[in-house]
Each structure stands twice: as structure tokens, then as C-alpha cells.
Amino acid sequence: MVRKIAGVLGATGSVGQRFILLLADHPNFELKVLGASERSAGKKYVDAVNWKQTDLLPESAKDLIVTECKASEFKDCDVVFSGLDSDFAGKIEKEFVEAGLAVISNAKNYRREPGVPLVVPIVNPEHLEVVSHKVESAKAEGKPKPGFIICISNCSTAGLVAPLKPLVEQFGPIEALTTSTLQAISGAGFSPGVPGIDILDNIVPYIGGEEDKMEWETKKILGHLASDKSHVELLSPEEIKVSAQCNRVPVSDGHTECISLKFKNRPAPSVETVKKCLSEYVCDAFKLGCHSAPKQTIHVLDQPDRPQPRLDRNRDAGYGVSVGRIREDPVLDFKMVVLSHNTVIGAAGSGILIAEILLARNLI
């Protein structure tokens, strides 16, 4: 199998470390370039990083020499994964795209650009058509292969939209959607992330910017490809109303979300039909044979007290999403509990799976 050359931006940070873990021993990608701050540049990765993962630092990454985050250093990369902090991502990622590189970013900076696909790979890989379109247009015009950027969604949005996709496909539009989240602390990174004294024996019922992200990103991810494939069109407020309440809880990994939704079409489907729809959903990435694609995209759990983060977050290595407690809702149509692994399908893992899809489609 052809192995593509990969680089990681923000390699010493929380998301960067996870990209590195997921790329170690990956059949499709060979990690060759690690970019970080000036302070780290020139050091061996093992000396530059404060490694904080539960898996050991991969041997293959230890001795890579960290470079600065300049496009010239990554020029041989077929794909670049960005775990940059949003303070830096805007400028650096722009430079990379202009240099013709393929960037898959976890930063929020370009998520709202209409021409940038915002992709949860188990949900809306069809939005990658925007990239195909761009690549083919350039080809038709005899231009060199263009750079592009693909954004990974916010972690809590990923879990939310996973079950919505098959439901909308089968039962039509969702008119109203509410979610209250119980989010893990790993999503906050570790410099310093959530202080221990703030979260021990405590809940913080606020995550800056998160509710707005969930409400906005849902409309893009469930939105439609424009007819000329140049961009994605958001769902309008008339098409879907979304309301999110976000809480930080003392859980290491795994976002739990209590969601309620109402379909536009009447009568609403039965609980059993909803369960069946979710269970039978197979994401395109799996059909394409992607290495990391979950065998079971959505696990519908029947035990009354599941899903639980400690017990269910690692299903399908964190690429699968668990849904439980599907039942009727006295206010909207249905309520249910969704659990997703915030650092896998909600962050770095999504980036890897997007790259696998790009590869399967010959876009990198």
C-alpha cells in the first residue's frame, strides 16, 4: 500500500500528541514532520514534549526533530494535521494552504468559511466534494494541485450530529433540537485546561463559546452542498432550531449529551423505528474500507443506564458513537443520551479518518 507522508502542526500540544499517537503504526501514513513553537524547534520530540497520554510516546516519534510551523518545512507532506491553538492557527494554516498543502485542522478559525468543509467523517463526508471540486477545477485550468483546508468540528458537535444524520436521511428534517452536555475535561487541553480545584466535587455549567459553536456548526454539518459544489449552505433557523447548554463535568474522556428533538414531518416515527434506523446506519467511511472507520457507527444500547463514559467511550476505538435511553419526550418528539469520545471522533481521530477518506478518494 502506498503510504502518504504526514506532518503535525502544534505537535507538543494536547491535540497534537493525539495525532501522533494515532499516526504511529498507521498503515496509510508515515509521520515525518512535527511542527511546534520556536522554543521547541530544533529539539528531539521526546525532549520538547511534556507527554501526557495514557499510551506511551511512540518510539517512531521520539527522535524526530521538531521544526517551526513553516510551510517550507512541510513541503513534502501529502497531508498536514493541525492541532494548533486558535491564536496561531489562522495565520499558519493560511500560509500552508497557499503553499499548496492539504491541511486538516482541529482549530476553529476557518470552520465558518463557506468554502471550507466542516466535516465529521462518520456524518458528512459528502461535503468533501468542495475539495474535489476545487482540485478538479484547478486541473481543468491546468493549474497545480491547490492547497485546501478541511475543518474538524467542535468535539461536542461531533457527538450531537452523529445520530442526527441517519434520522434526517430516513425521517426528514428536524425542526427543533435541544441538548444539555456533560463534557469531559480532556477537551480543554492542558495548558492549563480546567484547574483541578474547579472541577473536583463540582460542575462548571459554562464552556466559553461552546454553545454557540454547537448551535452554528450543526447547521453547517447538516447543511447542503451548493449546486456548484463550491461551498456548503447552512440550514436556516426556519429549517432547524438548535439550543445547547454546555457543562464541564469531572470526567476525563467522553462527552455525554442529553438530546431532545422534534421532526418536521407528522406523524413522528416510533421509538422502535428510530432505534432501528440508528442501528442500521453504516457510515461511508466504513463502506470505503477506511482503516479507522467504526465497524458499528452508532451503538444503540438497551440497558436503562447506558451509555456511560467510563464504560462506553472506547467502542470502536473511540470512532463509534453510543446512543441510549431513546424514548418519547413530552415536549418534543424524542429524547436520548449520546456518548462520544471527545478526543477521538471529537478531535484528532476525526482528522485521521478524514485523511483516510481523502486518500480513498484520491484527493491526497
Add this chain to the structure above:
Amino acid sequence: MVRKIAGVLGATGSVGQRFILLLADHPNFELKVLGASERSAGKKYVDAVNWKQTDLLPESAKDLIVTECKASEFKDCDVVFSGLDSDFAGKIEKEFVEAGLAVISNAKNYRREPGVPLVVPIVNPEHLEVVSHKVESAKAEGKPKPGFIICISNCSTAGLVAPLKPLVEQFGPIEALTTSTLQAISGAGFSPGVPGIDILDNIVPYIGGEEDKMEWETKKILGHLASDKSHVELLSPEEIKVSAQCNRVPVSDGHTECISLKFKNRPAPSVETVKKCLSEYVCDAFKLGCHSAPKQTIHVLDQPDRPQPRLDRNRDAGYGVSVGRIREDPVLDFKMVVLSHNTVIGAAGSGILIAEILLARNLI
């Protein structure tokens, strides 16, 4: 001041221990009788109990001899607080009422009896009219003072309805109400309560029977006194729709609830009007001068990340409720976060405050 004689049923359990703490040094009540299981009867309380409170066992309770839960043992009590497990409460509390005793119970057994007031003392003390009515009727008929039972609401219901009361009074009926709770483990008691391995680094998105309790009890607590004062009439599903999703979280004390609501009347009030309404609410118990009544019934917090259980649960000694993040909701009208102390205003504390109101009204 006249001090009334008080007894506690289920004195060795979690709720019973808190009744005892709250009664120690209480200006209105003298704790004289402690009832527990046969196994404990005959022992000094200090020897019978596995004391698990953060405050020390009060000296005044240590040497009381535990009795069995028989009405004859409590015949001198002006008021009896019941912390009995629901497996036993049904039969025992019935016997007590029939023996003419005034029972304030934390058990769920009689909450749904129309003639039994279900009272959150900072919310619906007017439902105690059912008791007044019963007492006066007996008097008019020349009968002896009758026994009666008053039920304390479920812990998560108490927090939910606290802000609703002033809102309904000022802005009219609530048409739809949703809540997702993040509930502390102390509410589950300790025999064994929630196992540590189930809740460490974890969320349990299910509490048996809790959602139904919240949805039902809200309709009774916000319901109206029947015109003949003999019972309380529930709000109908047409009057209010309530949907609850209940989660257990790794927090010791303090229930956090994310709520959304829609008023029936249009236009809906502004966020500022809602805040003002909540801030200015003074509960009747405070106006009556009750010892434990919160000086500030509802604390409206303006910091974006509050209320938090560890920081806010003890406001007004746990009798006050905190509300924060009041903002517009894209689906219903408003969303907000409510925090209440589940073992004070959500359980034993409510019982004590109900007794103080009864005393102020000469009903005990």
C-alpha cells in the same frame, strides 16, 4: 418561645441523620424520640448509628435511646419527621396519622395522594391549607385534632420549581418545560447508594423513577388548591408539558439543573425582567419569620460560569436556590441553570422549614 417536641423516624439513615443535625439547637423544636429498625431499638443513638455527616453527631442526640417506629412511642411528639425508606414508610406513616400525629415525610409513598400536600416550603406553602382545612373541620365537628401527613418533594423537583413559582405568579402559565439534571450522589443515601466505581470518572445518565417524579410532582406543586380546600388539583398536560432527563454525576452535594421554559403568554418577558422577578421573590416562610427561611430565596448570579455546586450550594445554609445563566433559548423562551442543595431544600431541610411554617400557623 414555646418549644415543640419532635421525633424522627428512620433516624439512623441518611435523611434521618440530617433531620437530627438540623434539629440540634433548633429554637422551636426539642428532639426527644428517635425511631429506627428493631435491630437498633434499645441502643443509644451513638451506638446504633453509622454517622456519616461532615458535622459531628450532636451531643444532645448521642444518648437518646432508639425506639421502634411505633406511634405509641411518639405519642408526645408535636411533629414527627420521617426519613423512612419507602419500603417501610407506607405502613408506618399511615399508623402515625391514624394515631393523630403530624408527620412530615421525605418518603415518596403518599406524594400522589390528592389530600396530602406535597410541599416545597419556599414555593407552595399555601397547599398547607389542606391541613388547616382538615384541622378546622375536625374542630367544627368536635372531633379531636386529626393526624396528617405532609410530603417533602423529590430533591430534584425542589430545585426545579423554586424559580418557576415567582415566574408563574408574574408572567402567567408555563406551557413547556425541559430540564436536564446533574445530580449529586448524596441524594442516593448510603446503603449503599451509588458505588464509587460507578461514579468515579463517570456519569450515570439514569436515576430510577426520577424523571417521572420530576414530571409529575411539578404539576402538583404548581397546581391549585381545590375550592373546598380538601385537596390539590394537578396541572393538566394541556396546561404544562414537562420533560426531564436525569443524570448522576460525581458531586457530593448539590443538584445542578439546566432548564428551558416557554410561557403561554406572548410576548415573553425580557431576560432582565425575568432576572428581576427572581431576585425580588421573597418566600412566605421568610415573611412569617421562620427560623430557617432563606433571607434571599433565589440568588440570581451574574458571573457567566455560576452557579457551581461546590461554591454555591450552601447559600442561605442550603435553603436558598441559585440561578444563573438566564438567557434566551432558540427553541423555547428562556434557558437557565438552577442549583439547589439536595439534602437541605431538597430533603430534610424542607421538612424542618415546613414544620416551622406549621408552627407559625398554629397547626402544630
Add this chain to the structure above:
Amino acid sequence: MVRKIAGVLGATGSVGQRFILLLADHPNFELKVLGASERSAGKKYVDAVNWKQTDLLPESAKDLIVTECKASEFKDCDVVFSGLDSDFAGKIEKEFVEAGLAVISNAKNYRREPGVPLVVPIVNPEHLEVVSHKVESAKAEGKPKPGFIICISNCSTAGLVAPLKPLVEQFGPIEALTTSTLQAISGAGFSPGVPGIDILDNIVPYIGGEEDKMEWETKKILGHLASDKSHVELLSPEEIKVSAQCNRVPVSDGHTECISLKFKNRPAPSVETVKKCLSEYVCDAFKLGCHSAPKQTIHVLDQPDRPQPRLDRNRDAGYGVSVGRIREDPVLDFKMVVLSHNTVIGAAGSGILIAEILLARNLI
């Protein structure tokens, strides 16, 4: 490869579930018999068990029909792993041994029998000679292959003795040894184990019987095989003094132990020599090629703040032990921090590795 038939006693309990996980897809063992209480007998395992592991219930175990814990049901087993509660282990395991079965038990009942090896497989597999001796004696006498029992050590003892073994081998006897433990809650099982309210934001500085177990078992595990190989001789109090202080902490898996020790021989070795000795130790199980044997028996960590349970407990799949902060001690000679996975090398995992050693030695 020949696959041996395995059974599990106490299959629905905490330790039993872990045996089943470790036996799924094991190259040497085929799990065929699951024994549990009468209440569970006759049911499919999936219906009998309240599965509480972070890994899913193995497909291969789901449909096994649970039997009662009778030797006749296990007569085809080459090895039986016992996760029985000590209330039942005494009688049942005795019956199994008398029926000629090979039992590897996590229960404490027979640990103090001189003729029963108490084995931490990365430490003292040579004590299995007691079993060889028994088997060969029977053979020599023309008797059928005898049943026997091998005990797994207490979880906190396993971590303690792991680094002691190579130190004693290289530097001679340890005169004094102290340890203060910070033990995970998974060791307490889940019926109910440690209540959440007891361990959230809390430490319990007491684990019933644990200190005595650590002090006693250390003397047996580090003890010598009697010259006739019929039993193991304990180290005497003159040979080694051991003092343990045991604490339960809010950690799910992984026991941390702060240990100090003094060698009998003077001068004491240097810190560097101690580190080297530990790093270079290779356990016999690894030399024998056992499937689960850790590649690195003892991981000597140089970072000042390691080992940590969340980051280091899974080294070598939980079969390796981590040691850090090796430094001189102003009172004894050295102090260090040891971390071991309490449910792997401290319980079920040790049982599996013992069985692998028995197999490699043709004892099953």
C-alpha cells in the same frame, strides 16, 4: 498449539469478569465452564451477569450456560480460575482440589497454608515447585494426577514485592520495609465495593485486613522453598520487618505504594545500582515465553512525578510494574514509589500468567 480447557468460578463477580476478559482469544486456553451462584445457574452468561468492564463482554462467553460451582461440572477443565468470594471459596475450592482439579484462586482462604504456593508470577514462580513435587510424588507412587491449589497474592502485596525480588537477589536480605499505599477502588469489587459518597473528595485511611495481609504475605512470597519442596518457609520477623499503612483513594485502577527499605548488608548499594538492578530484571515467565509475561518486568521511570496510575497502570498490559522516585531515605536506605495494576498483576492477570507458567512446565 495445544489449547487447554479452562473454567472460571465466581464468574459473575468482579474478578470473575476479568478472568473471562483475559481468557477471551487467549492462545493457550479455551474457556468452557462458568460457575456462579445457584441464582445464576442455568442462565446464559450474558443474562446472568451485570457486566461492568470497560471492554465489552466477549462474544465467545455470552452464550455459555452458567453452572453451579460443583467439581463435577468442571471435570473436563485443565485449569480452574477462582474469583470466588472468600465466604464460599473455602469449601468449594477444597472440593475441587479433592476432585483432582488444578485451581488458581484469587481468594484469601488458602494463602496461609504452607503447602499452597502464594505466587506473584513475575516474582516467585519457583514456589510452584511445591506443585511439581506433589505431581511427581503422586506419579512415583502410581497415583492419579493430584488436584492442587495455587493462590494469587493480595493486590497490594503484588506491587510491593515486585521490585523487592531482584533487589534481594542482587543485594541480599531486606531488614526493614515500610509502605504506605494509595489503593484504587476497583480492588474492592462491586457488591457494593466502596460507596461513592465515601470516596468522592475523600480518602479512607483503612482497608480491613489489608495491612496484615501485606505484612504476612510478603514474608511468604519472599520466603524459601523447603528443602523437601513440600512447602514454603516464611521469612522470620528477625529476617525482615514489614510495616504497611493502607489507604483507599479516589482512583479507579492502579495501586500506588510509597515504600522505604533497608538492606541488611553494609554498605548499601547506590541509587544508580538499585535502578540498574530493577531495570535489568527479567522475570522467568518472560524467559519461558509465556504469552502474557511483561516484556519489561519493571519500568524504572526517571521523570520526577511518575509513576501515576492514570498514565502508567497499563504498561505491558498491566503485567509490568512501574517504579519511580528512587532516592535515598534519611531513615532507612531507600525510598521509591511503586505502581501496579491491581486487577491485572494484582489479581486476575496474575492467575492467567500463573496458568501459563504451569503450562510451560507441563504441570497442567
Add this chain to the structure above:
Amino acid sequence: MVRKIAGVLGATGSVGQRFILLLADHPNFELKVLGASERSAGKKYVDAVNWKQTDLLPESAKDLIVTECKASEFKDCDVVFSGLDSDFAGKIEKEFVEAGLAVISNAKNYRREPGVPLVVPIVNPEHLEVVSHKVESAKAEGKPKPGFIICISNCSTAGLVAPLKPLVEQFGPIEALTTSTLQAISGAGFSPGVPGIDILDNIVPYIGGEEDKMEWETKKILGHLASDKSHVELLSPEEIKVSAQCNRVPVSDGHTECISLKFKNRPAPSVETVKKCLSEYVCDAFKLGCHSAPKQTIHVLDQPDRPQPRLDRNRDAGYGVSVGRIREDPVLDFKMVVLSHNTVIGAAGSGILIAEILLARNLI
């Protein structure tokens, strides 16, 4: 009663906030000056601080205008409490002393100065004689009242030495002392303190500098006043050997310490005598009638599983220390578990109590 004027240095920090809480409504002190960084100077305290205490910000402190940490701003203060970070404390506190101010500091900078008393007020208030001596010498020489500094001990040292003092007084010198600590996270402050992801479901077996502080400070606190009262003489390594192992645990407040000790004199006292000695100890501060002095200095707990931080840290409002599990130690003489409130007797509270002692002795 005469009320003295008090100031707080580092008023917005973790320790500063606690000084402010303890000074609110204090009968002896009136809080008038709050010093913080330039960034905060000029603002109302309520606007400058990120208040993180479980008690509300006292009304009396809200509107105080924060000043810079200059002696001229504090010139009217009878006593100044310093919660400064050690990066700043060295220079600022020196300036204050030179300006004739009485400084009680929680910073580590001057603890090792022989002429600076290092005081745990329930343990060694006699070391304040160094201050008396200095004041009286100045008086005798006709000089103005001199400034001075008194250091509060490290938090974990305070808990350790509390039970040692009465033991040494009654049974003579301690030859060897070991301790393994389980320390709360509140001691690490909150800028950022211990990151949540580092301490959730985890132990950190390392606190920078802490072990050395415990080993050294113990020798000063238990040391003797020089015959000329000019300084304190440390115990020598020959007089006492101390070994500490420090761990950070997921507990909000309350340091648990497992200690073992050996007396010099033979035979060692009995367990019962030790218990009696500790129970009967009354600290001088209580005898002097100090407001915050614990009624019971050392609580000897008989339950096998106590003390526990969540249940016992608030005894005597955090000024009392709890000791449990006193028993013989196979290696040294005795082992026991000590619990102390790290932010009260281990930090700000000690500062307040020291000031109360100074006041009772007319030293401020």
C-alpha cells in the same frame, strides 16, 4: 476590645482570599488595607479578585480599594498578613520589616532564617520569644519598635508536628520519623494549581520541594530557643531523622498523613498512653483565650477508618488536628494517621492565630 488594624499582601491570591475570609467579623482585627499586583491596584477588591471560596466574599471587603504592595500604603497596620507568591515575597516582606511593620507570612522565603520564628501556633508559640526579645532589646536601647517577620510553616509540616509536640514533651525525643502524605489540591493555589486532567482518577506522587520542606521545617519547629533568645536552633540529624514522601490526591481540602515514629527512650510508651497524651494536650493559644484557638487541639478518633478529610477536616473550624489509627509499628514504635486542614491550620488560619497570640502577648 481594642481592635487592631490589619492588612493583607497578595490579597487576590488563594491564601490572600482566605486571610480575608478569616478576618471578616474577627473580634480583634479590622481589615483595612489590601495589597496586590499593579494590575489590581486602584480597583475595588470585588472587581480585582476572581473569588473562588465556598464562602461568599465578605461585604466588608468588597469595596476596599486595592493598593500596591508598598510599606507606605500599610503604615497604619498593626499587623500585615502575607499571602504573597514566593517570587515576590522576598523583596516586599523585607521592605515591610525594615519599615517597622509586623509581618506574618505564608511564603517560604524567610522560613530558614535563624532569627525568624517558624511557627505552628498550636505547636511552638514559644518561638515567638525571638520577637519579644527583639522588641524588648529595641525598647531597652531606646529605639523605635522594630519590624519583624514570623513565618507560617508549610501546610503538610503543620499537620505532622501537631501530634509530635505533646509526645516529645511527655515521652522525650523522637529518634526517627517517617511520613507519607496524601495532600489536597487546594494547597496548590489556583493560578493554575493542579490541572484537573492531572488529578482526576489519578495520584501525583510528587510535590516540588515539599519533602525537603517537611524534613527541614520539622527540625526547626521542634527545635529549641537559643539561650539568648535571638534565634531558634534546629534539631540535628543525630537528634531526629525525618523522611517524607509527598503525594497529591484528588481531595479538595485536608491533608492526610501516614506517620511512623520511634522514640529515643526505652521502653516506648504504650498505645494507650500515647492516645491519652494526645487527647489531653491543650495548646497555649487556647489557654491564652485566643479567639480562633481550637477547644480540642488534637482529636483522637477511635473508629478504625478515621480520620477522613471530608468528614473530619473542619473540626474546630479547621484549627484542630485529628489523629486516628494509633497502633504499634513493626519497624518503628508507632504508626498513626494525622489529618489537618491545609488552608486553615496549614496556612492562613495559622497566620490569624499567630496574630492573636501576638496580641495576647502585647507584641502587636
